[in-house]
Amino acid sequence: MESDEGANDPGKRGLRRELLVNRRGLSEEDRLAHERALAAHALALPELASAGTVAAYVSVGTEPGTAALLEALRERGTRVLLPVLLPDDDLDWGAYTGPGSLAVVRHGGRMELAEPAGTRLGPDAVTEADVVLLPGLAVDGRGMRLGRGGGSYDRVLARLERAGARPALVVLLYDTEVVARVPAEAHDRPVHAVVTPAGVRRFARP
Numbered sequence: 001m002e003s004d005e006g007a008n009d010p011g012k013r014g015l016r017r018e019l020l021v022n023r024r025g026l027s028e029e030d031r032l033a034h035e036r037a038l039a040a041h042a043l044a045l046p047e048l049a050s051a052g053t054v055a056a057y058v059s060v061g062t063e064p065g066t067a068a069l070l071e072a073l074r075e076r077g078t079r080v081l082l083p084v085l086l087p088d089d090d091l092d093w094g095a096y097t098g099p100g101s102l103a104v105v106r107h108g109g110r111m112e113l114a115e116p117a118g119t120r121l122g123p124d125a126v127t128e129a130d131v132v133l134l135p136g137l138a139v140d141g142r143g144m145r146l147g148r149g150g151g152s153y154d155r156v157l158a159r160l161e162r163a164g165a166r167p168a169l170v171v172l173l174y175d176t177e178v179v180a181r182v183p184a185e186a187h188d189r190p191v192h193a194v195v196t197p198a199g200v201r202r203f204a205r206p
Helices: 010-024 028-043 067-076 123-128 152-163
Strands: 053-055 079-085 091-096 102-107 111-116 131-134 168-172 193-196 199-202
Touching (some): 028 067, 028 168, 028 193, 079 102, 079 111, 079 123, 091 111, 091 123, 123 152, 131 152
Parallel strands (some): 053 079, 053 131, 168 193
Antiparallel strands (some): 079 091, 102 111
């Protein structure tokens, strides 16, 4: 599940293409191993250990897998919110209560996403989260995240800022996706940490 603005930026487009090609080169066995390792490192984060509510997402395609992490958070008793893509690419939210609470939804001719099938909680529900787990394609040494270009998570971050909410922002990536620099725009906001199968890297929190 993804996005960020700047879809027309040539630097971002080229980097996205390169990163997506690399992801497609991973075997299913590699992806499952990465998913387990990523979940173990994420669950050890103090921010997740103490969180009452976590806004997360269901991985799709070649994204770093989140299924193991979602189940572990649920079993831990953490309230997990998952996004529902709206027609304007904003995100509504619903509660995750196990794999059976998900339904596959087709969004036009674009994509199929697994989304919570229960009550819609509204776009502002994300402001209740203690931690927001973000999808992405890369992050650099400043904590600047590169998304896929849809804009959904830029809206989430702007909503958090307007509400004065300050959850921990954590992006989930593969090891090779922590890069020297990603193109950034004035509205982009850094994340606080990146979790990869190899471990955790933190960035200065303003």
